[in-house]
Amino acid sequence: MKFISQACAAALLSLAPLVAASCDYVGGNYYCSETDAVIYQNVGYSGSYQDVTSMDESSCSCSQESVSFEGSMSPLNEELSVHFRGPLELLQFGVYYPSSGNSLKKREDCDVATRHHDHKRDVAVAIVHVTSTMYVDGNGDPVASTNPSATAIYTTSSTLAPASTTTSATADDEASTSVSSSAAASSEGSSSSASVSSGSSASTSSSSASTSSTSSSGTGSGWNRVSYYTPGSANNLTFMNHQGGTAGSGTWSSCFGNSISYCAADGVSGAGSPQALDQVTVPSNKEYMIFSGVKCSDTSSGSCGYYRDDIPAYHGFGGDTKMFVFEFSMPHDDSSSYNGDMPAIWMLNAKIPRTLQYGNSDCSCWGTGCGELDLFEILSSGSEKLITHLHDGQGDNGNSQGGGGTQDYFERPTSGTLKAAVIFDGSDQTLHVVKVDGDFSSTLSASTVNKWLKESASVANLS
Numbered sequence: 062m063k064f065i066s067q068a069c070a071a072a073l074l075s076l077a078p079l080v081a082a083s084c085d086y087v088g089g090n091y092y093c094s095e096t097d098a099v100i101y102q103n104v105g106y107s108g109s110y111q112d113v114t115s116m117d118e119s120s121c122s123c124s125q126e127s128v129s130f131e132g133s134m135s136p137l138n139e140e141l142s143v144h145f146r147g148p149l150e151l152l153q154f155g156v157y158y159p160s161s162g163n164s165l166k167k168r169e170d171c172d173v174a175t176r177h178h179d180h181k182r183d184v185a186v187a188i189v190h191v192t193s194t195m196y197v198d199g200n201g202d203p204v205a206s207t208n209p210s211a212t213a214i215y216t217t218s219s220t221l222a223p224a225s226t227t228t229s230a231t232a233d234d235e236a237s238t239s240v241s242s243s244a245a246a247s248s249e250g251s252s253s254s255a256s257v258s259s260g261s262s263a264s265t266s267s268s269s270a271s272t273s274s275t276s277s278s279g280t281g282s283g284w285n286r287v288s289y290y291t292p293g294s295a296n297n298l299t300f301m302n303h304q305g306g307t308a309g310s311g312t313w314s315s316c317f318g319n320s321i322s323y324c325a326a327d328g329v330s331g332a333g334s335p336q337a338l339d340q341v342t343v344p345s346n347k348e349y350m351i352f353s354g355v356k357c358s359d360t361s362s363g364s365c366g367y368y369r370d371d372i373p374a375y376h377g378f379g380g381d382t383k384m385f386v387f388e389f390s391m392p393h394d395d396s397s398s399y400n401g402d403m404p405a406i407w408m409l410n411a412k413i414p415r416t417l418q419y420g421n422s423d424c425s426c427w428g429t430g431c432g433e434l435d436l437f438e439i440l441s442s443g444s445e446k447l448i449t450h451l452h453d454g455q456g457d458n459g460n461s462q463g464g465g466g467t468q469d470y471f472e473r474p475t476s477g478t479l480k481a482a483v484i485f486d487g488s489d490q491t492l493h494v495v496k497v498d499g500d501f502s503s504t505l506s507a508s509t510v511n512k513w514l515k516e517s518a519s520v521a522n523l524s
């Protein structure tokens with residue numbers, strides 16, 4: 062399996078310079094082809110990050126200790142919180158787990174010999190093989206991370222990256238140092254090395270789906286929805302924002318500012334108790350986030366670890382196999398202020414917002430790579446191209462601000478909505494971000510989810 066998969070990645074990577082040649086360079090980032098799916102392969106590694114162990118109000122500093130992790134999807138198999146920034150209207154959000162054991166069908170993503178031309182619409186897929194971070198320019202040629210046009214990608218392809226991996230790792234130390242001082246655990250697109258990324262992806266406008274598989278669909282085990290939101294109704298999840306100390310939940314201090322708090326139904330104000338978000342379009346630069354419905358005081362699913370005193374503390378969504386579904390709109394607003402007209406949806410290691418999402422970098426595990434996954438992010442004001450990018454230490458000598466992604470983009474839904482599934486498949490270390498059709502019902506059959514996986518794995522168009 063792995064061998065096939067890597068051979069496939071190499072074949073795709075050899076296309077990258079061709080693809081990149083048609084990319085646009087806008088506001089410090091490259092954009093190549095519109096895509097319907099992005100697959101991260103080989104997600105997870107053995108590493109460590111600095112976990113916060115205390116926050117000291119008298120010195121305005123925090124203590125940390127090293128925590129190590131390993132295994133499929135790590136550290137993104139840890140609990141995640143889900144973050145939203147306007148202008149954005151959320152119509153549906155759900156979280157699913159396999160109903161019994163791991164029902165995911167084994168696939169051979171790259172069996173290009175077996176093509177079935179049974180799709181009405183062309184499906185474009187970008188593959189990101191998560192191995193070592195390197196930097197390329199818009200032609201897909203390796204450059205130092207300090208090069209103004211450098212963007213971070215993941216690859217080990219001998220086609221693209223032969224000796225330069227060492228070079229870029231060294232350069233990356235410098236870039237990482239300069240970035241970590243800002244310690245803003247959001248998705249800041251155009252900050253130096255955090256910019257997004259290219260080349261290792263080959264977008265293949267495909268009219269076919271690779272359908273070879275060793276199907277286990279006979280077992281019939283599906284997925285159960287454990288958390289679900291539609292406007293006005295929040296089931297087993299908790300809306301939060303950063304209004305601590307203003308409206309009856311959370312706290313404020315001169316050291317650490319506003320903590321997280323319950324989010325009011327308007328998506329902007331704080332609240333004293335959990336609220337279901339109304340059908341609202343939150344404006345530019347306003348953020349809210351979603352945790353599970355389970356308080357940290359419930360340790361039956363494990364510990365939340367250390368978190369800031371006096372916050373409403375909830376578990377995130379853990380596990381190496383899990384699925385998130387979204388339906389949202391990102392209409393333009395005319396804001397030209399900070400983060401104006403730059404909507405985003407991203408995930409963080411849930412420890413980050415429970416300590417300090419924005420501020421002193423010692424007070425969050427973000428800067429040392431506990432994990433961020435940008436799902437749908439606008440990187441420059443007014444753009445209609447949504448980028449995905451993984452930030453952790455994998456392939457990056459333990460630094461976290463490199464990471465990798467793809468320069469291919471999802472189209473921003475400025476009037477209609479975009480429905481998408483984000484599938485963490487711990488069985489084969491893949492992470493799929495894929496546009497989908499269909500209902501997000503309380504159970505989803507294995508065949509429905511396998512179809513989404515298969516569509517996103519349709520890398521067949523190599524001819």
Ligand SMILES: *[C@@H]1O[C@H](CO)[C@@H](O)[C@H](O)[C@H]1NC(C)=O
Pocket residue numbers: 287288297353354355377378
């Ligand atoms: C709520 O969500 C958690 C996971 O976050 C799950 O373990 C639990 O079973 C869910 N509760 C209900 C009633 O669905």
